[in-house]
Amino acid sequence: MILAEVSLLTNDVLKLANFYKTILNTTSDGDDEIHQEILIEGAALTIYNDGTKKNNNNQNICIAFTVENVDEEYERLKTLGAKIIEPPTTRPWGARNMHFCDPDGNHVYFRSFPN
Structure with a gap:
C-alpha cells in the first residue's frame, strides 16, 4: 500500500496552496479557488474547499x-x-x-x- 495523497480542507484554497508551494519550493498546474494539487516526491498534497465553513x-x-x-x-x-x-x-x-x-x-x- 502506498499513501498517495494528504488533503487539507480550508476556507481559502489560494492562500493555503500558495503557502505550501512557497515552503516546498514547488508549483502546481493551476490556481483554482476550490481545489489544488501540489505534487511532491512520493505523494500529492491537495488543498480543498468542500464548501463547509472551517x-x-x-x-x-x-x-x-x-x-x-x-x-x-x-x-x-x-x-x-x-x-x-x-x-x-x-x-x-x-x-x-x-x-x-x-x-x-x-x-x-x-x-x-x-x-
Whole structure:
C-alpha cells in the first residue's frame, strides 16, 4: 500500500496552496479557488474547499516533510514570515526537527537526519 495523497480542507484554497508551494519550493498546474494539487516526491498534497465553513482549530493532525538540511530551511522560513513554534531541535531518535504552523493553524514539521 502506498499513501498517495494528504488533503487539507480550508476556507481559502489560494492562500493555503500558495503557502505550501512557497515552503516546498514547488508549483502546481493551476490556481483554482476550490481545489489544488501540489505534487511532491512520493505523494500529492491537495488543498480543498468542500464548501463547509472551517473553524481552523486544527489540533489533531500534523504533517511532516523530510528535507536535506532543517537548519537551512529554518532560516529560509523565518525570512518568509512562517509562524515558528519550535526551532531546529535534535530528537533522541536522531532526527532534527523544526515545528511551525501554516496559515490555517495546521502543524507542520520539517525534519532532517544528520549523519
